[in-house]
Amino acid sequence: MRTVDILQIVGIGLLVTVLILVIREQKPMFAFLLAAFVGVAIFLVMIGKIEGVVTVLEDLAERSGISSVYLKTMLKIIGIAYIAEFGAQIVRDAGLESVASKIEFAGKILILVMAVPIISVLIETVLNLLPA
Amino acid sequence: MIDALARWLQQIIAVVLLASLADLLLPNRVMQRYVRLVAGLFILLTLITPLLQWTRGDFDTKLAAGIESALRSPQSDEDELNRIREDGERLQAVWTGRAENLAAERLAAEIRNEVEQAEGVNVRRVEVNVGKSAQGERQVESVTVVLSAASEQASAGGRRSRAIADVEPVAPVNVDIGVPAPSGSSESGGIGAEAGEQPAADRQTQLRIAALVASRFGLTADHVSVVRETDPKDGNSG
Numbered sequence: 020m021r022t023v024d025i026l027q028i029v030g031i032g033l034l035v036t037v038l039i040l041v042i043r044e045q046k047p048m049f050a051f052l053l054a055a056f057v058g059v060a061i062f063l064v065m066i067g068k069i070e071g072v073v074t075v076l077e078d079l080a081e082r083s084g085i086s087s088v089y090l091k092t093m094l095k096i097i098g099i100a101y102i103a104e105f106g107a108q109i110v111r112d113a114g115l116e117s118v119a120s121k122i123e124f125a126g127k128i129l130i131l132v133m134a135v136p137i138i139s140v141l142i143e144t145v146l147n148l149l150p151a
Numbered sequence: 152m153i154d155a156l157a158r159w160l161q162q163i164i165a166v167v168l169l170a171s172l173a174d175l176l177l178p179n180r181v182m183q184r185y186v187r188l189v190a191g192l193f194i195l196l197t198l199i200t201p202l203l204q205w206t207r208g209d210f211d212t213k214l215a216a217g218i219e220s221a222l223r224s225p226q227s228d229e230d231e232l233n234r235i236r237e238d239g240e241r242l243q244a245v246w247t248g249r250a251e252n253l254a255a256e257r258l259a260a261e262i263r264n265e266v267e268q269a270e271g272v273n274v275r276r277v278e279v280n281v282g283k284s285a286q287g288e289r290q291v292e293s294v295t296v297v298l299s300a301a302s303e304q305a306s307a308g309g310r311r312s313r314a315i316a317d318v319e320p321v322a323p324v325n326v327d328i329g330v331p332a333p334s335g336s337s338e339s340g341g342i343g344a345e346a347g348e349q350p351a352a353d354r355q356t357q358l359r360i361a362a363l364v365a366s367r368f369g370l371t372a373d374h375v376s377v378v379r380e381t382d383p384k385d386g387n388s389g
Contacts, residue, residue: 076169083165084158088215089193093173095222096189100182123181130185136217137192144203 023064031057055109062105092133099129159201166197251289255279258291258368265367266296266360273299275380291370296360296377353379 035057043050073094080090103126111119170190177183196203196214220231259277266274275297282292357377365372 076172079165079168083161085162085165085169085197086211086214088211088218089166089197090169092218093169093190093193096186097173097176100186101176101178104178104182126182127185130182130189132221133218134189134192136214136221137189137196139217140203140214141192141195141199144199148202 023068028061028064031061051113054112058105058109096130096133099126102126103129155201162197162200163194166194170194247289251281254289255281258294262294262296262364262368266364269363270356270360272356272360275299291368292374294364294368294370294375296364296375298357298360298377298379300380 035053039050039053042053076090076094077087080087103122107119107122107126110122170193173186173190174183177186256279259279262277262279263274266272266277278293278295278297280292280294281289284290357379360377361372361375364370364375364377
């Protein structure tokens with residue numbers, strides 16, 4: 020699976036769409052499972068590809084001398100956003116809009132939690148600057 | 152100066168690039184606002200980095216620790232911190248105790264050498280008590296110099312060669328080890344209490360030793376007590 024390109028992905032997507040449309044009439048449950056499975060498969064394949072991008076980013080961060088905390092936090096945020104979005108979409112496909120919105124909510128909260136230390140550092144700095 | 156400025160600009164550019172890339176990678180609009188908030192905070196943080204380094208030393212490690220603990224479990228953060236603090240205090244107490252013991256041992260050895268060289272007497276042992284002053288500093292509270300019993304002293308003092316004098320009287324002393332003067336009485340009584348039972352020459356020696364130790368090691372004289380080890384044979388004959 021080294022040379023996965025967009026055509027393959029789109030091909031698999033179209034194939035699965037047709038399959039799901041056919042199956043949905045008889046077995047809606049299997050249609051859902053198929054959609055979830057294909058989603059996970061594409062996700063995993065693409066995650067492997069993103070390693071190169073991350074390496075370049077790390078190199079950039081190291082060279083410019085920014086703290087590795089920034090890069091790690093950014094990547095974690097992107098990861099949280101993707102995974103939350105992915106789960107929410109699968110659940111939404113199954114027709115459970117309310118559960119999907121809860122998953123998205125959890126993702127937002129987790130992203131905000133990461134911002135708390137930064138905010139506290141900023142506020143402490145500002146308070147230190149002010150004369151007591 | 153220029154170097155620091157260049158590094159700062161580099162950092163800003165890198166963080167802005169990173170933020171735009173993160174923005175680009177986002178799946179949809181729902182998360183975008185939140186990610187933008189965090190990215191904006193990072194850019195702000197980078198902008199004020201010189202200020203931060205000026206006001207406080209290592210905010211990078213603090214930030215990293217904060218993010219780590221926020222990720223793991225925010226509610227147990229306080230407990231963890233307390234536990235680590237307690238550990239640190241315990242370790243510090245252990246180290247301080249060891250350092251105290253070491254210093255006391257060194258001081259005792261020094262005093263012993265000094266007294267033996269200056270007075271030519273046989274020192275059985277030197278006890279150094281270390282305590283805390285009112286300001287919380289460590290200080291030497293009392294020094295007790297225990298001289299060998301008079302019977303040994305006669306043989307040791309008679310011959311000036313200490314190498315032999317030290318070796319010979321060891322056998323009788325091992326027997327008497329349970330009967331040394333209790334340190335409590337010697338501390339409270341000091342030199343005066345012992346003086347009544349002992350010959351005047353002996354008392355003179357003890358006073359000289361106390362003065363010597365006090366002056367050489369910067370102690371007040373009432374912190375130094377010199378006692379002679381009581382010897383059962385000595386008690387019977389004298």
